[in-house]
Amino acid sequence: MKWKNILNKQQSAGLAMVSVFIMVLVISIMNKRHVLDLEYSLTTIYDDRLMAENHIFNLTKKIYEKKILLDRNGDRLLISRVHINDSINLLIADYEETKLTMEEAFQLKKLKISLGKAELFENQFVYSSSAEHRNLLNPQLRAQYEVILTDLEGLAMLQLHEGQKLIDQSHRIAASSNVTTRLEVGLLIILGLMTHIIFAARPPAPRYSYFDNLN
Secondary structure, eight states: OHHHHHHHHHHHHHHHHHHHHOOOOOHHHHHHHHHHHHHHHHHIIIIIIHHHHHHHHHHHHHHHHHHHHHHHHHHHHHHHHHHHHHHHHHHHHHHHTTOOOOHHHHHHHHHHHHHHHHHHHHHHHHHOHHHHHHHHHHHHHHHHHHHHHHHHHHHHHHHHHHHHHHHHHHHHHHHHHHHHHHHHHHHHHHHHHHHHHHHTSOOOOOOOOHHHOOO
């Protein structure tokens, strides 16, 4: 009867061990998922936020370059505008390759419209044969550059907002991973103790004597 009770306890402990092992396995899978989520979040911060912010910065530089040329030397703008516009178009294409939110897509559409209007003013400015007409176009073109800079500032603010959201998400993932890791360690310790208890409670093997065989 005593051995039967011991065996029953061992069976119960064995079932408990299986349950703990399954829990450890599930937590291990959760931890792996946390690592993948964190990796994705960090990749997104670099590819879709830092790189996008760099594109915005370079676009802003190009618009300021145009503004300076317009203010200091309109003829120089006539020579450089094609090259600058090609650079702007390439930067816009690179920016469109990043992951855009609905707000960013809307703001980018506004920016492209503003750039298109500026290019129309530039064409009129370039091909105008009248100095008086150019003088009239100059403030309109300057005002349009300010509109573009405002659009770029709006995109930059959206980048900061989305970047902060990703950083906060990364912190939450890291915190969850820390909790599940501690839980996994605790369950592994419990599993080890249960294994030790089961083997310690195992009934000793029957001992046979040479004289028993003679009987």
